[in-house]
Amino acid sequence: MFLPPLNPQLGLRRQLKTIVFRIPTRESPQKPAPPMHDPASTWNTLKDILPGTDNTVATRVSENEKRVLNVFGAPHFALLPRPEPHRSPSPYEYFCTVNESASHVEQPRLSVTKLLTDAWCELQTFYDVFAGLPSARSARLSSGTRHHENLEKQAHPRVDARRVEKQIESAAQKHAPEAVEVLFGTPMAAQLASQWSEHVTMRLVEMADTCELREIHVHGFLDLARGSLVTDAAHVRAAVLVNGVVDLVRVDASNHTQREPWLEEGLLLVDLSCAIPRAKATMTALSKDHFVHVYDVKTRQNDTIPAQRSVLDAARRQCMFYSRFLADLARDSNYAYQSWLENGRRRRVEPDAPLGTGNATELLLRHFETLALDYLRLARGTDLGFDDFDNSHTHRQKQNVDGPEHASRYTLSDFVSAAQFREMLAALYGQDSPFLELDVTPLFSAWKRPLTLRYFAARAGQTCNILEAVVPGSVGVEYHNMHTRRLLKRMHFALDGATLTAAVQHAASFWNGTRLPTATDDMKRCVYCLYKNRCPVKNRATEKVGERIYRLCESQDGACENLHGA
Numbered sequence: 001m002f003l004p005p006l007n008p009q010l011g012l013r014r015q016l017k018t019i020v021f022r023i024p025t026r027e028s029p030q031k032p033a034p035p036m037h038d039p040a041s042t043w044n045t046l047k048d049i050l051p052g053t054d055n056t057v058a059t060r061v062s063e064n065e066k067r068v069l070n071v072f073g074a075p076h077f078a079l080l081p082r083p084e085p086h087r088s089p090s091p092y093e094y095f096c097t098v099n100e101s102a103s104h105v106e107q108p109r110l111s112v113t114k115l116l117t118d119a120w121c122e123l124q125t126f127y128d129v130f131a132g133l134p135s136a137r138s139a140r141l142s143s144g145t146r147h148h149e150n151l152e153k154q155a156h157p158r159v160d161a162r163r164v165e166k167q168i169e170s171a172a173q174k175h176a177p178e179a180v181e182v183l184f185g186t187p188m189a190a191q192l193a194s195q196w197s198e199h200v201t202m203r204l205v206e207m208a209d210t211c212e213l214r215e216i217h218v219h220g221f222l223d224l225a226r227g228s229l230v231t232d233a234a235h236v237r238a239a240v241l242v243n244g245v246v247d248l249v250r251v252d253a254s255n256h257t258q259r260e261p262w263l264e265e266g267l268l269l270v271d272l273s274c275a276i277p278r279a280k281a282t283m284t285a286l287s288k289d290h291f292v293h294v295y296d297v298k299t300r301q302n303d304t305i306p307a308q309r310s311v312l313d314a315a316r317r318q319c320m321f322y323s324r325f326l327a328d329l330a331r332d333s334n335y336a337y338q339s340w341l342e343n344g345r346r347r348r349v350e351p352d353a354p355l356g357t358g359n360a361t362e363l364l365l366r367h368f369e370t371l372a373l374d375y376l377r378l379a380r381g382t383d384l385g386f387d388d389f390d391n392s393h394t395h396r397q398k399q400n401v402d403g404p405e406h407a408s409r410y411t412l413s414d415f416v417s418a419a420q421f422r423e424m425l426a427a428l429y430g431q432d433s434p435f436l437e438l439d440v441t442p443l444f445s446a447w448k449r450p451l452t453l454r455y456f457a458a459r460a461g462q463t464c465n466i467l468e469a470v471v472p473g474s475v476g477v478e479y480h481n482m483h484t485r486r487l488l489k490r491m492h493f494a495l496d497g498a499t500l501t502a503a504v505q506h507a508a509s510f511w512n513g514t515r516l517p518t519a520t521d522d523m524k525r526c527v528y529c530l531y532k533n534r535c536p537v538k539n540r541a542t543e544k545v546g547e548r549i550y551r552l553c554e555s556q557d558g559a560c561e562n563l564h565g566a
Helices: 043-049 063-071 091-096 103-107 123-129 139-155 163-170 179-183 187-210 233-238 272-286 309-331 333-344 357-366 368-379 386-397 418-429 452-469 498-509 540-554
Strands: 212-221 228-230 240-251 291-300 471-481 489-493
Touching: 063 123, 063 228, 091 123, 091 498, 123 139, 123 498, 139 212, 139 272, 139 291, 163 179, 163 357, 163 418, 187 212, 187 240, 187 309, 187 333, 187 357, 187 368, 187 452, 212 233, 212 333, 212 498, 228 233, 228 498, 233 333, 240 309, 240 333, 291 309, 309 333, 309 452, 309 471, 309 489, 309 498, 333 386, 333 452, 333 489, 357 368, 357 418, 368 452, 386 452
Parallel strands: 291 471
Antiparallel strands: 212 228, 212 240, 240 291, 471 489
């Protein structure tokens, strides 16, 4: 062993010391986790750091916000995400898969208003889609709907629908409940038949006399991948159906072409096989110096007009979509016919399935003057005069493709007798109505050709073609006070093909998810937004608040001791 030398002054040898220590074999305890974030307790600190922060108490995540966060796998304390483009599912895929509106899941489609994604705030629209929310129906919207209905009744008076419904309900009570289900068939088939007959066929035929109509149904097909509208029948099945209702269509005319009233055997009945060609000839004559103008009617609570530029631009684009859809349906009767058929298929209605005889009776009572002669044609097996429809029946008879369920006996007598029907007709139109002079007994025997949605598609396709020669003119928006019913202002816009093309591409890229949704730059619009507490734009400053808190704590002696685990 080595010994240190002696200290010569002391004469002593230095003594050695042995130090013993133990190395721990177990791990040191982990540092304590930092405390969970408590929005309410840290709010005062946040206000000191961010003086501009909204002076409200932090709230819990809402159910709608939670849905969006769950879709994108984000924690519930996070801000709502703005996912990168091309993420699956796309907004349209999700809209048609998870939606509180079962109709859009069962019958995937869009509306023209859904194409106006940035009318208010596109980011809000995006979150609405991924929250699975249907379009909200407010009391204000209901009031606006009533105003539209009043305008429609003034322009197109009809027999009171409630009186017809009472007659039908009374007749239905005479049948067993299980029989009533068969007699009224598929509700959607009856709804489309009613809409297409009244809001397409009848309105367009009347337009040749009045040069004006209200509430006409139109549609188009949008190719989301290409960002363009489909205009040929061969490609509509691969595109997205877009439905719309035009509030007002007017043919601008200073001189109306006079035409003879439609009479049949001295009765005030419309023979569509004659009326449609005659109406087209009238509109073709007018087309030399007249144009089709499309308007949308907006209702207001007071006498003010929207000041937001995005709202006004959206209204203009909305009318451009309507004008384009109407022009596409008008240019070719075969395309229009095929597209109406495809519209029905998208709504899960088989075009050649017979309409319930209860539904057929109700439609006839509502629109006797327009449908009676066509009903008789179908019952007798007479052609309508529209080759695409007439030939399809001949082909189906030869190929026997209808099947036994479609070949069964079809007659209105399954629902009411001829005598009962005449009583219902008299109750609605009066005992002296000339309608009672028409012999409708063939309708209560076996029909040669049953009433189907294909018939209504054929007449709708024909009547759309009435406007073939009339060039689309301007589009416009009318603002009405819904309470006083006063017209506040009528705004006109020129049709702009470039604007419409850009609008189509903009809407398609939103719904197919190939671009990020944009947010409004007007924070006043955030007041009533369902996502304002978690919006990444409105709360953009909070994305850096953690770093600011850290720096603030670090600058204070011992303020961050717990956060550092010291």
